[in-house]
Amino acid sequence: MLQHPVSATGITRLHRLWLYAIASAVIFFLIAPTLLVIPMSFSSSRFLEFPPPSWSLRWYHAYFESVEWRDATVVSFEAAIGTMIVSTIVGTMAAYGINYSRFGAKRFVQIALALPMMIPVILTAVGVFIFFAPLGLNNSLTGLILAHSTLAIPLVLISVTAGLKSFNANQEMVARSLGASRIRAFMTVTLPQIRYSVISAALLAFITSLDEVVISLLIAGGDKATLTRRMFLALRDEIDPTIAAISSMLILLSIILMASSQLIRPNRT
Numbered sequence: 001m002l003q004h005p006v007s008a009t010g011i012t013r014l015h016r017l018w019l020y021a022i023a024s025a026v027i028f029f030l031i032a033p034t035l036l037v038i039p040m041s042f043s044s045s046r047f048l049e050f051p052p053p054s055w056s057l058r059w060y061h062a063y064f065e066s067v068e069w070r071d072a073t074v075v076s077f078e079a080a081i082g083t084m085i086v087s088t089i090v091g092t093m094a095a096y097g098i099n100y101s102r103f104g105a106k107r108f109v110q111i112a113l114a115l116p117m118m119i120p121v122i123l124t125a126v127g128v129f130i131f132f133a134p135l136g137l138n139n140s141l142t143g144l145i146l147a148h149s150t151l152a153i154p155l156v157l158i159s160v161t162a163g164l165k166s167f168n169a170n171q172e173m174v175a176r177s178l179g180a181s182r183i184r185a186f187m188t189v190t191l192p193q194i195r196y197s198v199i200s201a202a203l204l205a206f207i208t209s210l211d212e213v214v215i216s217l218l219i220a221g222g223d224k225a226t227l228t229r230r231m232f233l234a235l236r237d238e239i240d241p242t243i244a245a246i247s248s249m250l251i252l253l254s255i256i257l258m259a260s261s262q263l264i265r266p267n268r269t
Contacts, residue, residue, distance in 0.1 A: 002156065015047070034251060068230065069242070073200040075220070076210055076227040082145035082154050083209035088202040090149065091156025096186065099164045100159075108197035110157070117154045124150060125215040138219045144177055144226070147215045152205035163197025164190075203257045211250070 034061040036050055041059055043052030063069050094113055098106050115125055128147045129138060137143030167190065175185040191198070220226050227246065234240045 020134045029237075038248045039249070040241065041248040043241060043244075048241055048244060059241045061094065062242045063249055064244050066242070067226070069246070070239065071223065072225055072230045075144075078204045079144045079148060079226060080209040082141070083148040084202050084206040086145060087149040087152035087156050087205040088198065091153045091201060091205075092160050092198055094153070094162060095157050095160035099161060112153045113157055116150050120137040120222040121151070121214040125218045128215060132219060139224050141222045141224055143182050144216070144219075144220050144224065145209075147219055148209040148212055148217050149205075151212060151215070152208045155208060156201040158193065159201035160199050163194035191259055203260065207254055209218060211254070241254075 039052060040050050040056065042055050044054040044056035044058060047051060083094050093110075098110050103109075125147075128143075128150070132138045132143050132147070135143075137146065171190045171193070172185045174190045178180060180188070211228065213226075213232055216226040216229040217232060220229055227250075231243050231246060235243055
């Protein structure tokens with residue numbers, strides 16, 4: 001099997017063995033620290049330690065019995081759902097406009113929308129905090145959704161643009177030539193064709209908001225504190241093993257959502 005060519009160039013798996021080894025090592029060192037959190041969440045100790053001295057569900061009970069943790073979880077999910085809706089709509093509209101526009105500066109518009117991916121998040125957080133202060137949007141769910149959407153829109157833009165690149169635009173043109181408006185043609189012809197890209201983008205936006213902490217530290221306080229913000233503050237003030245339990249559940253949720261985004265894609269042979 002190792003001697004069997006894997007490409008038209010005649011390169012075998014044996015020749016690529018070193019590449020497989022390096023890739024496996026990189027993946028291991030990236031994933032291993034994250035996976036260590038899971039067994040620590042089942043520890044009976046009051047401190048984070050690995051391996052656990054004994055197994056217990058006490059920290060999962062501590063999470064579900066805490067009003068503060070539950071309230072923060074509700075805020076995080078509300079913000080994530082709102083971010084998913086806003087960023088998916090805006091990002092899809094932007095991707096559609098950029099893909100079909102004949103505007104000469106559309107490349108600059110695309111770069112501008114992708115800027116949040118290029119600059120440090122802390123700079124975005126400071127800018128958002130200063131901009132939201134006179135508007136009264138700090139420590140509000142609306143402000144949190146808008147701020148998280150700035151981080152999620154570039155991901156939606158990339159995903160939907162990829163879907164539009166593989167879509168035959170002539171189908172929409174035919175619908176419009178038969179009397180359908182641009183909006184109707186998009187909703188009935190284009191959107192069903194790129195729905196898998198849009199759904200994947202929506203899930204990415206949800207995860208982005210749910211996992212975000214830097215912006216939340218500045219603009220989400222009081223009763224609008226997110227789960228990640230409370231986790232950071234709890235880790236700073238006292239190493240609470242409840243954080244490991246919450247992290248494990250977030251890891252599981254992220255894996256489920258990412259796996260779902262892949263499973264919904266049709267198999268192409």
